[in-house]
Amino acid sequence: MAKDPDRRDLFAGALELMILQSLRYRPMHGYALAKHIKQVSDDLLQIEEGSLYPALQRLLREGLLESEAGISAKGRPTRIYRVTDAGLRHLEQEVSSFEKMFAGITRVLSVAKA
Amino acid sequence: MSGLSRLFSRRKRYDDLSISIDEHIAERVDELVDEGISPAEAEQAARREFGNVALMEQRSREAWQWTTVESALADIRFALRQLTRSPGFTITAVVTLALGIAVNATMFSMVSAFLMPQLPGPDPQHIVVASSVDPDGQHQADVNPASAPNYFAWRNDSRLFSAMAAENEYRTGNLSEPGRQPEAITYASISPNYFSLFGVGPEIGRDFLPGEDQPGHDHVVLLSHGLWARRFGSDPSIVGRSVRLNREDYQVVGVMPESFRLLIFAPELWTPLTLTAADRAPQARNNRSLYLFARLASGVTLEQARAQLRVLAEQAEKDFPETEKRWGASIRTMGDFLIYSFGIRDALAVMMTVVGFILLIACANVAGLLLARAVGRQRELAIRMSLGASRVRVVRQLLTEGVVLALMGGGLGLFLSWFGIRALSAGLRFNEYIANVPVTLDTKVLFFAAMVSLLSAILSSVAPALKACRTEINTDLKSEARGSSGGRSRNRMRVVLVGGEVAMALFLLIGTGLLIRAIYMLEHQKLGFRHDHLLTASLVLDKERYPDAAKQDQFVRSLAAHLREIPGINGFALASNLPATGPGTVPIHIKGQTESRSNERHTAADVVVTPDYFSLTSIPLLRGRSFTAGDDATAPRVMLVNQEFVHKYLQDRDAIGQKVRLDMTGVAPEWREIVGVVADVKSYSEDPHVDPEVYEAWAQRPVAGFSVMLRSSMEPDSLIPSLRHVVSGIDPELPLLHVMSMDKVIDGQKTGNPLFTKILAALAMLALILSTIGIYGLIAYSVGQRTQEIGIRMALGAKGADISRMILREGFKVAAIGSAIGLALALPLPKLFESMFPGDVHFGAPVVYPVLLVAMLAVALGASYVPARRAARVDPTSALRSE
Numbered sequence: 001m002a003k004d005p006d007r008r009d010l011f012a013g014a015l016e017l018m019i020l021q022s023l024r025y026r027p028m029h030g031y032a033l034a035k036h037i038k039q040v041s042d043d044l045l046q047i048e049e050g051s052l053y054p055a056l057q058r059l060l061r062e063g064l065l066e067s068e069a070g071i072s073a074k075g076r077p078t079r080i081y082r083v084t085d086a087g088l089r090h091l092e093q094e095v096s097s098f099e100k101m102f103a104g105i106t107r108v109l110s111v112a113k114a
Numbered sequence: 115m116s117g118l119s120r121l122f123s124r125r126k127r128y129d130d131l132s133i134s135i136d137e138h139i140a141e142r143v144d145e146l147v148d149e150g151i152s153p154a155e156a157e158q159a160a161r162r163e164f165g166n167v168a169l170m171e172q173r174s175r176e177a178w179q180w181t182t183v184e185s186a187l188a189d190i191r192f193a194l195r196q197l198t199r200s201p202g203f204t205i206t207a208v209v210t211l212a213l214g215i216a217v218n219a220t221m222f223s224m225v226s227a228f229l230m231p232q233l234p235g236p237d238p239q240h241i242v243v244a245s246s247v248d249p250d251g252q253h254q255a256d257v258n259p260a261s262a263p264n265y266f267a268w269r270n271d272s273r274l275f276s277a278m279a280a281e282n283e284y285r286t287g288n289l290s291e292p293g294r295q296p297e298a299i300t301y302a303s304i305s306p307n308y309f310s311l312f313g314v315g316p317e318i319g320r321d322f323l324p325g326e327d328q329p330g331h332d333h334v335v336l337l338s339h340g341l342w343a344r345r346f347g348s349d350p351s352i353v354g355r356s357v358r359l360n361r362e363d364y365q366v367v368g369v370m371p372e373s374f375r376l377l378i379f380a381p382e383l384w385t386p387l388t389l390t391a392a393d394r395a396p397q398a399r400n401n402r403s404l405y406l407f408a409r410l411a412s413g414v415t416l417e418q419a420r421a422q423l424r425v426l427a428e429q430a431e432k433d434f435p436e437t438e439k440r441w442g443a444s445i446r447t448m449g450d451f452l453i454y455s456f457g458i459r460d461a462l463a464v465m466m467t468v469v470g471f472i473l474l475i476a477c478a479n480v481a482g483l484l485l486a487r488a489v490g491r492q493r494e495l496a497i498r499m500s501l502g503a504s505r506v507r508v509v510r511q512l513l514t515e516g517v518v519l520a521l522m523g524g525g526l527g528l529f530l531s532w533f534g535i536r537a538l539s540a541g542l543r544f545n546e547y548i549a550n551v552p553v554t555l556d557t558k559v560l561f562f563a564a565m566v567s568l569l570s571a572i573l574s575s576v577a578p579a580l581k582a583c584r585t586e587i588n589t590d591l592k593s594e595a596r597g598s599s600g601g602r603s604r605n606r607m608r609v610v611l612v613g614g615e616v617a618m619a620l621f622l623l624i625g626t627g628l629l630i631r632a633i634y635m636l637e638h639q640k641l642g643f644r645h646d647h648l649l650t651a652s653l654v655l656d657k658e659r660y661p662d663a664a665k666q667d668q669f670v671r672s673l674a675a676h677l678r679e680i681p682g683i684n685g686f687a688l689a690s691n692l693p694a695t696g697p698g699t700v701p702i703h704i705k706g707q708t709e710s711r712s713n714e715r716h717t718a719a720d721v722v723v724t725p726d727y728f729s730l731t732s733i734p735l736l737r738g739r740s741f742t743a744g745d746d747a748t749a750p751r752v753m754l755v756n757q758e759f760v761h762k763y764l765q766d767r768d769a770i771g772q773k774v775r776l777d778m779t780g781v782a783p784e785w786r787e788i789v790g791v792v793a794d795v796k797s798y799s800e801d802p803h804v805d806p807e808v809y810e811a812w813a814q815r816p817v818a819g820f821s822v823m824l825r826s827s828m829e830p831d832s833l834i835p836s837l838r839h840v841v842s843g844i845d846p847e848l849p850l851l852h853v854m855s856m857d858k859v860i861d862g863q864k865t866g867n868p869l870f871t872k873i874l875a876a877l878a879m880l881a882l883i884l885s886t887i888g889i890y891g892l893i894a895y896s897v898g899q900r901t902q903e904i905g906i907r908m909a910l911g912a913k914g915a916d917i918s919r920m921i922l923r924e925g926f927k928v929a930a931i932g933s934a935i936g937l938a939l940a941l942p943l944p945k946l947f948e949s950m951f952p953g954d955v956h957f958g959a960p961v962v963y964p965v966l967l968v969a970m971l972a973v974a975l976g977a978s979y980v981p982a983r984r985a986a987r988v989d990p991t992s993a994l995r996s997e
Contacts, residue, residue, distance in 0.1 A: 031138040048165030049142075053135060057127070057177035067130060074144055078137035079130050 015055045017098065020064065020083055020091040027082035029072055030056070056081060064090050124178050131174050139164055166501075185507075189514035196515060197522075203487060204519070207480045210884065211523025211570055212530055214476030217469045217877060219527060219555075219563040220534030224542075225466065226558040227551050228458050233449060234374045235312035242416065243451035244268055244278070244406040244423060247442035250715075253952055256444045257455055259283075261402045262393035264443070267426060268406065274422050278408035279308040282387055283379055286654060288849050289345070290358050296849040298654075299341065300546075301359075302381035303388075309336075309370070311407055319353035319368025327386040334386065335364045339372035341382040359385070361658045361847055377452040378547040379405075399430075399437035400779065407448065420445050456547075460950040461870065464629070468877050471622050473570060475881055478615045479888035480519065480574035485607060486895040488512070488578040509579045516575025517568070524567030531555065531563065541869045545862065577607055609928050612892050616932025617939070619885035620970045624940035626878040627962045628947065632955050633871045637864065639802055641694045642795035644732040648823055648856035649830035650692055651837060653848065655818040666818055669844060676840040677824065680833065686824045687730045690722040690817045692859060696798040697721050699805060704763055705773035705785055716763055718755075719797055719807040720776060722817050727809075728754075728792060730825050738770045738790030746813040751786040757794045759806035774808065781815065799860045800867065803954040823856070830855035882973065890977040893925050897981040904985055905993025914986035921985045925978025926971070933970055937963060 022028070022036050033056075034049045059065040064087035070080035083091070139160050146156035161167065176185075197204040235241070246264065248255040260268070262280075269278040282303040290296035306322035315321055316336060326334055335357060337346070346352050356363045364385065392398060410419055427443035446454065453459060488495075495508055532555055539553040660666045670688065677686045691697035699717040725741040727733075736757065745752050753774060760769045773785040797805040824833055834853055841850055852859070897904075904917055944958040 029137065030134040031141040034138065048170075049138065049163055050135075050165035050167065050170035053131065053170050054173035054177060056134075057131065057174040060127075061177050072137050072141055074141055076137050076140060077133060079134045 013094065015051070016059055016064075017091070017094050019052070019055060019059060019081075020087055021095075023065065023081055023083045024088070024091065027080050029070060029078040029080050031072065031078075033081065059087070062090075063087075127178055128175060131171065135164075135167065135171065139167075169501075186510075186514065189511050190518055192511065193515040193518040197518065200487070203483060204522075206887075207483050207519050207574075208522045208526060210476045210479050210887070211520055211567075211574070212526035213880060213884070214469075214473040214570060215520075215524050215527030215563060215566050216530035216534055217880065218466075218473055218566045219531035219559055220538055221462075221465045221469045222562045223531070223535045223538065223553050223555060223559045224458075225462055226556055226562070227553040228377070228456055229453055229462065230558060231375075231377050231449070231452065231551070232373075233376070233452075234314050237313070238448055240409060241312065241448040242408050242410055242419065242445050243448050244275075244408055244443065244445050245451070246402055247427075247444050249440035249442070254455065254457065256442075257446070257451060259403050259405050260443075261399045261437075262389050262404060263396070263399050264426075264430065265389075265404050265406055266394060267430065268423065268443075269408075271422070271426065272411060274411060274414060274419055275408040276411045277307060277311050278406055279311040280305045280387055280389075280404045280406055281308060281379075282403050283381065283405055285381075286851070287383075288360050288654075288656065288847070290361070290847045290849070292358075296847050297345070298849040298851045299382040301383045301385065302379070303385050305387050308384070308407070309374075311409065312374075314371070314374055316368030317371040318350060319366070321368060322384075322386050327388050329388055329390070332386045332388045333362060333364045334367045335359065336384040337366060337369045338374075338380070338382050338384075339370060340380075342369045358847075359383075360656055375550070376448075377551060378456055379452070380547070380550040396434055396437065399434055416445065416447065461866065464625075464947075464950070465873070468622060468626065468874065468881075471618050472877060472881050472884065473566065474573070475615055475618050475884045475888065477570045477573040478611050478618075479884055479891065480516075480570070481577045482608070482611050482888055482892045482895070484512075484516065484575055484578040485581065485611075486891070488581055512579040513571070513575050516579075517571040520567045520571030520574070523570065524563055527567070528555075528560070528563050531559075535559070538873075541872075542866075544865050544869065548866070577611070581607070608892055608896055609931075612889055612925075612928045613932035613935070615885040615888045616929045616970065616974055617936035619881050620933050620936030620966065621939045622881045623878055623966045623970065624936070624962060625943050626874040627966055628943055628957050628959060630871050630874055630878075631959050631962060632947070632957045633867050636800055636802065636955060637867065637871075639796065639799075641799055641860070642733065642793055643693050645693075645856040645860060647827060647830055648731075648825055649833045649837065649853075650821050650823050650856050650859055651853040652819070652821045652851040653841070654851070655848075657818075659845065659848075660818065663816060666816055670816065672844050673822070673840065676843065677822070677837075680824070680836045680840065682828050683824050683826045683833065685726055685730050686822065687727040688724045688812060688820050688822055689727055690720075690820050692821045692823070692856065693721075693731055693733070693795045694797065694799040695859065695863065697807075701777035702763075702808065703775045703777065705775070707763075717806075718759060718763075719805040720778075720810065721807065722810045722812055722815055722820075724812045727823075730823060733795060734793045736791045736793055737768075738788070740790055740792075741809075741811045743813075745811040749814070751784050751814055752789045752811060753786040754790045754792055754809040755788050756792055756804070756807040756809075758804045759808065760791055762806050776808070776810075786810070799863045800865070801953040801955065821852075830857075886973050886977050889925070889929070889974055890980065893921070893978045894981040894984070897921060897985045900985075901988055901993045904988045905990040908988065908990040909994065917988070918982040918986040921982035922975065922978055925982070926975055929971055929974030929978075933967055933974075936970070937967055 018037055018041075019033065022033055022040070028036065030052060034052050037052075056065065060067060060081075064084060065081050066084050067079045067081050070078055072078045139157075142160035142163065143153065143156045146159055147153055151159065164170070233239075243257075244260065245256065246258040246260045248258040251258060265278070265280050269275065269280075285301050285303060287299050287301045288296055289299050304322070306324050306326050309315065309321050317339065319336075322334065322336065326332055337352070342348060342352060352366050353368060354365065356365050358364075370384070387404075410416070414422075423443040423445055427438075427441065430438045431441065498508060499505070535553060535555050542551075542553055543549045655666050655669060660669060674686075674688075677683070697719045700720045702716050702718050704716065723741070725743060725745070728735060728740050738754075740754065741752070755769055755774075760766055764772065769788045769791050772788045774788060775783055775785050777783070792809070794804045795807070797803055797807070822837070824830070824837065826833055831854075837853070838850060841848060854862075907917065908914075940963070944956075947957040948955070
């Protein structure tokens, strides 16, 4: 399967981070979540929609998310995912560590340019 | 969440997941339809965007699983489904593996029983055995029992041992109670601390007390569990009662538990070992009969103990050169000592090697079967890989199939080995030492069977799995060429398997052939005397009733008078040893010959016989005369010698008139004149060796322990009641030992040989059959694979006969290469066997090699013949048309 060179693979943990961030203020069902991430990331990130689901299950298992029965926009039964308190804490930790990492990378890259 | 509750909530999780995914796709389809795309296209597009639904679902589920365990379970379920789908393959593979595993588990039960025996006490590994080393010993010279003076010397060296107990093993006693038939038993005398050294106490009653080894206090016994059950009906009130041992009353103080067992050291009762001042005297050093069990002093290693013991032995050699010259001392851990003394290790090593090869052959067969199957499944594997299965996953699946096969084979094999072990254990009764050791399907055997099963799983599925690793999705999916020869690498694998099977089978055949031939020659060697229709029994005239030569002589005269009256006997004789039963040897001196150096002592087997001995046993007199009634105590001392004696010591010169002196303790050193030469008799029925032998006249040196031989034209066993009647008429308390025909005596000396031969022959046949099946299977399979190629050849003008010849030639070529390897490996076997097994048995038999080589090649050709014929009948048009 040929890859679009403009789109990048995700690094480990990034998908989980994006899921937590997306669900932070609004619980969503799977399809809505997939659509949300696609739109927000401007289609720059290559994710198969399906790959959301293993990530969701991992987050459920870690207790960072919880799910409940709900109805989709089209009136079909589905499951709504919501971030737990533990999930929030985890998200904040991860975000700050990501920010530190990005800051570090940016600095190195700017030094290299100069 | 705990693992367990996760397990229960998982079903709901999976349902949630499916609902979410279904909804996801449905919603996307709706959206696309809203955009004006046809429902069918929308469905396709939605699924494409989503990715592999099954894979995503699988990955999502894995979040909830103990991945390895669960996917292994899934693999096992899948493997079982696959295997039930092709029952022919499965049954062949399982039965093949089962046979391989069964023979291994069965043989291992002997290893478990004899080489890993259950030893008594809480810490048997801390007990050591100190022994003397016999400078002239032929067999296990370094575990010779020690003398009482050495026992005292070693025990008292506190730098060495913290405790030491002595045991005088293998004593023969006479158990007699009024009104019961007297019974000869084997018993041991032990120092009172013997059982406490092991940390074992009696199951009822008490242990010996300190001081019970003193004369006057020593008439106490401990019974073995077996004797207690057999002779005393497990009577719990036995403690405190008295039994009559060697015509004296002993008080029973306790019964030892059945678990107290030291491999072959299995006395029926124990008495205290009384050592007197005489046992401390220098001449007591000649009497080496004590087994010394000890605990090392704290901090002393086995190596240090060995060194220190050597120092003590050297000291004794200096102080007592008469008796201790060149004698050494050795130390072994108890387990090591017992296993070594048993002397079964080498025979078991041979057996285990044989069954190991059979397992390899069985695995090669199954590997061949799996390989053939893997080719049929090439597409299935390629499809599974294209659907997202990783290589590792596919290989694991194949290995799982191998494991499942091996476990089924292991289960069936264990079932078969249960019968095998029962049969083996029934066969292992040829002497009391072997019969004493229980051979069972114990946990060690179970563990071994499981390990062997796993090993065979790996061995048999590694080749197909490696093959699968190289599966190329594209080429294998596209491949139309199912009928072609399947490429170089598969061909190489086949050649290796067939060649390897032939090599192993031929190696095994030659090895077992050499052993079986050697044993057969032993079993059928001419012993040099007539052993049919002879009844034999032994008697030991005990010192209590027969303290002196006059009393003994009185018994013998009375015995002879009564034996003569038994109806139906044609003659009888007494002898200190039965012929071909390995009589003891004594040092000799021949008058007029210069004394040889001490390390080249002349020795001869020494037997005391009554005058009728030679006519009774039909041992021919070659020169001179036999003994007569005139050769009595008052006549000049005479002796007969055998041919080997004349040959070895007199260089075949005339022996008559030569004078010989025997060097024996307790016998006056007189010169005896050789009056006759008799033909050779094998010294021991199980060895082709003949020792120089001297015969003494009974009346000139009567012995207290001897055998009676009765000849009759009737069945020998029919004389037993008369013989018993005669002996009990003279002395009702005197037991008759080893009452049996001479043929039975010889049979008894064969020990494990007949069983060993049968097992070896059966294993060799099994190896041959398995490898034949394997060769047939692999060649038949290769013919099947090459149907298309054969079709092309025929279309181009090859005749059926050409094709047959081609297949046969290829089969033969591989078999020839394999045979060459097997033959080369088998060349050093006779030397190896000769170094492993004591005695003068010759294993070299050049004729065995070509015969078995031809047989192997014939079998290989035969196995290729059927597929070759089938190849010749291939119809070119249908072969080419088929796919």
